[in-house]
Amino acid sequence: MGAHGGVTVSGGRRAVTSRVNGDDTLCVEWPEPDDGEIILRHAETGEERAAAGLSGLRPGIWLASHRGEPLATDDPGFSLDGLLAYAGTPRDREVKAFRTSAGTLALAVREVGPYVEVTGVVSDDGVIEIRGLIAYGEPIEGPATLVAVPRKGTRPVSGPATFAGRRFEGGVRIAHMAEGQTRRRVFWDLHAEACGVRLPLATRLDDVTDKKTKVRFPAQYVDRIRVRPYYTETDGLAVALTVEEESS
Structure with missing residues (x-):
């Protein structure tokens, strides 16, 4: 994340660490x-809000200051x-601490x-x-499915999967996805499903930006159909x- 608000460090106190704990408190x-x-x-x-409690912060970027100066952080x-x-x-709201490009502490709040x-x-x-972990939701135990849903058409396909608390594992056969394809290109979004609830699959907690162009998975083939997982612009797995x- 880049700097926001045009602030610069000007001799204020510097924090060694600055993290948001699981109970949404800022620990400096x-x-x-x-x-x-x-x-x-x-x-x-x-x-402006005191950082003593982070509950109720509106979505967006919050800049931190200490004794009237932007709070620098290592x-x-x-x-x-x-x-x-x-x-x-x-939870339905995430609060994340980060260091701006100016070297100061800020919080990003999003739903x-x-x-x-x-x-x-x-x-x-x-x-x-x-393989994955449930984020921001309740743990689930027992059998599940990995569901692939085409963006055009009404024929989702699925494969066996399991939930064990937060952990998820599942698979889907590519031949079932390729069966009957008539359009040159079809995109499928992936979900984990259990007890009638579908959870989208995504990778959003790492620090890799622009995954759609940076991350490439190996392709497989069903006859002349190339099958390749990829990340969307919102880091969803498709x-x-x-x-x-x-070839001529």
Whole structure:
């Protein structure tokens, strides 16, 4: 995330670490004791709030200051283990600390809903296999399905899957997706389904930006149909099936 609000560091106190804990409290570690209050200012509206409690913060970017100065921080704010643990609590709002390009502390607040955070994809041997963790939702136990839904058409296909608490594993055979394809290209979105509830599959907690162009999975083939998983512009996991032209 880049800098917001045009702030620069100008000799204020510097925090060693600055993280949002699972109970939505801001935890700041100073190089020496300090009892000064941290103030948050919404970058768009100018609204100010004390950082003692983060409940009720409106979505957007909040800039942190300490004793009237932008709060510098040495902490980039990224810990995949920490973010996975934070996402393990059911919630409808995410508060994430990050360091701006100016080296100051800011919080990003956004609304969230339950989904499966994808941690592994294997595309091989006629199957697409997925591993992941439930993010922001309740744990689930028992059998499930991995559902592939075409963006055009009404014939979803599915494969066996399981939930074990937060953990999800499932797979779908690509031949079932390619069967009867008549259009040159068909896109499928992937979901985990259990007890009548579908959770989208996505990878949003890492620090990889622009996954759609940076992450490429190996392709498989069903006759002349190339099958390749890919990330959408919103980091959702999808599959593209493309009928390749015959070589002359």
